[in-house]
Amino acid sequence: MPDIRVHDGSAFEAYADVVIVGAGAGGLIAALRAKAAGAGVLVLERDAVPRGSTALSAGLIPAAGTRFQKAANILDSEEIFVGDILRKAHGEPEAARVAIPVRAVAPAIEWLAERYDLPFSVIENFTYPGHSAYRMHGLPSRSGLELMDRLRAAAERADIDIITEAQVTTLLTGEGGRIAGVELARPDGTRDSIGCKALILACNGYGGNKALVAQHIPELATALYFGHPGNQGEAILWGQALGAQTADLSGHQGHGSVAEPHGILITWASMVEGGFQVNRQGKRFSDESHGYSEHAATVLKQEGGIAWSIFDARIAEIARQFEDFRNAEAQGAVLTAQTPEALALRISVPADALAATFEAVEAAKASGVTDSFGRKWAGIKPLEAPYCAVKVTGALFHTQGGLAVNAEARVLRPDGTALPNLFAVGGAAHGVSGSQASGYLSGNGLLTAFAYGYLAGEAAAKL
Numbered sequence: 375m376p377d378i379r380v381h382d383g384s385a386f387e388a389y390a391d392v393v394i395v396g397a398g399a400g401g402l403i404a405a406l407r408a409k410a411a412g413a414g415v416l417v418l419e420r421d422a423v424p425r426g427s428t429a430l431s432a433g434l435i436p437a438a439g440t441r442f443q444k445a446a447n448i449l450d451s452e453e454i455f456v457g458d459i460l461r462k463a464h465g466e467p468e469a470a471r472v473a474i475p476v477r478a479v480a481p482a483i484e485w486l487a488e489r490y491d492l493p494f495s496v497i498e499n500f501t502y503p504g505h506s507a508y509r510m511h512g513l514p515s516r517s518g519l520e521l522m523d524r525l526r527a528a529a530e531r532a533d534i535d536i537i538t539e540a541q542v543t544t545l546l547t548g549e550g551g552r553i554a555g556v557e558l559a560r561p562d563g564t565r566d567s568i569g570c571k572a573l574i575l576a577c578n579g580y581g582g583n584k585a586l587v588a589q590h591i592p593e594l595a596t597a598l599y600f601g602h603p604g605n606q607g608e609a610i611l612w613g614q615a616l617g618a619q620t621a622d623l624s625g626h627q628g629h630g631s632v633a634e635p636h637g638i639l640i641t642w643a644s645m646v647e648g649g650f651q652v653n654r655q656g657k658r659f660s661d662e663s664h665g666y667s668e669h670a671a672t673v674l675k676q677e678g679g680i681a682w683s684i685f686d687a688r689i690a691e692i693a694r695q696f697e698d699f700r701n702a703e704a705q706g707a708v709l710t711a712q713t714p715e716a717l718a719l720r721i722s723v724p725a726d727a728l729a730a731t732f733e734a735v736e737a738a739k740a741s742g743v744t745d746s747f748g749r750k751w752a753g754i755k756p757l758e759a760p761y762c763a764v765k766v767t768g769a770l771f772h773t774q775g776g777l778a779v780n781a782e783a784r785v786l787r788p789d790g791t792a793l794p795n796l797f798a799v800g801g802a803a804h805g806v807s808g809s810q811a812s813g814y815l816s817g818n819g820l821l822t823a824f825a826y827g828y829l830a831g832e833a834a835a836k837l
């Protein structure tokens with residue numbers, strides 16, 4: 375249980391200007407930025423190798439107005455991006471607050487590319503639901519593992535100390551509500567205390583904490599958690615104990631397309647590009663174009679908590695740019711057949727029902743109508759044999775609620791004043807998705823890890 379204690383004045387075992395809890399994308403970007411601004415930095419990470427949820431992700435970061443977009447002649451702007459986030463989040467977050475990470479994320483990506491040679495490029499062969507421009511930036515393998523490897527290599531180059539197997543258990547407070555330092559525990563039970571001038575919480579949200587999930591997201595209380603198990607919600611619990619404001623704790627990213635039982639993410643491009651989902655009866659049950667996040671609960675409501683994602687070879691080729699999809703194919707998760715009836719046999723759903731579903735979808739595409747679920751099919755390419763199917767389930771990926779922060783990622787009290795020297799970034803901070811799964815626009819996770827990491831590092835160094 376995360377704990378807070380008044381520092382008794384004894385000497386710390388070590389000291390750094392800026393101490394960062396967690397070495398995911400948010401923590402490492404904050405560290406790089408603080409170091410570049412001249413601060414002494416120490417990153418504390420509970421795992422032996424820093425990976426976090428970032429390494430499990432597709433590593434795609436949305437940003438508007440980057441040089442990568444300009445080079446590809448993509449028209450986009452911060453205003454359009456803010457508008458997309460607000461539309462997906464049903465207007466719940468305030469526009470001025472959303473504009474903070476949106477404004478910071480493009481410079482963060484460009485800075486990492488220029489200073490640390492991270493070779494970002496923009497995905498240009500499909501858009502995620504709700505984004506009105508191609509703006510997902512990723513590394514060559516389109517994987518979060520590569521993102522983490524490259525951020526770790528950058529931290530090494532910048533001579534940043536990362537202490538691994540160091541789980542921060544306790545915040546030590548000093549005068550006037552300042553954080554004087556932290557206490558950490560090692561796997562062998564030994565403990566150390568580290569002093570700091572500023573503390574950055576980069577230990578993500580509470581997706582790995584079953585009790586907190588049951589409290590704030592009851593509809594996913596028994597769902598598969600697909601994020602990093604170390605995301606136990608300490609930042610939120612520490613913040614609450616310090617009198618900080620938390621917000622939108624029920625907000626989260628779910629996903630309705632995790633291969634079952636392989637546990638591999640199947641990109642939602644499989645749906646957006648013209649695929650659809652059916653249940654065990656071979657029937658569609660939703661508008662798949664809405665977004666994958668809200669589909670977690672929708673898929674879990676189907677018999678057995680599963681669905682089949684159906685697409686074709688053209689879409690599989692688009693999906694193959696993702697390492698995850700290639701792994702899913704290698705593990706036999708993607709079944710193929712030449713006709714809907716043969717596919718039905720392979721996935722054990724009624725052949726006549728699946729054939730009728732295919733027929734209805736293709737007729738809707740041909741006539742460009744909106745179907746009874748509200749999905750607009752105009753302009754979407756028909757599916758052509760060979761057809762593909764993957765058995766999927768719904769999962770919780772990460773939580774979006776968190777500690778309220780200002781434009782420097784400083785943690786705020788309910789009256790809007792900032793705590794003296796505490797920052798929160800990434801999943802530890804209040805996200806921009808509002809209070810519902812359906813408010814999550816693709817990329818909102820790494821958006822706040824990159825943007826608030828970049829802002830917090832610079833502001834903490836000034837302290």
Ligand SMILES: Cc1cc2nc3c(=O)[nH]c(=O)nc-3n(C[C@H](O)[C@H](O)[C@H](O)COP(=O)(O)OP(=O)(O)OC[C@H]3O[C@@H](n4cnc5c(N)ncnc54)[C@H](O)[C@@H]3O)c2cc1C
Pocket residue numbers: 395396397398399400401418419420421424425426427428429430431432433434435436540541542543576577578579600601602604605606608627639771772799800801802816817818819820821823
């Ligand atoms: C499968 C999957 C796919 C996703 N795809 C995308 C995507 O393509 N785009 C996108 O924007 N978002 C995506 N997300 C969400 C995204 O991964 C997260 O929002 C983002 O990685 C959060 O970064 P972070 O730095 O806040 O946390 P993390 O990357 O989780 O890092 C937190 C670190 O803190 C450490 N830690 C925790 N507690 C302590 C402690 N007490 N002491 C010391 N260390 C501690 C953890 O071990 C971890 O290393 C995806 C998530 C999942 C699970």
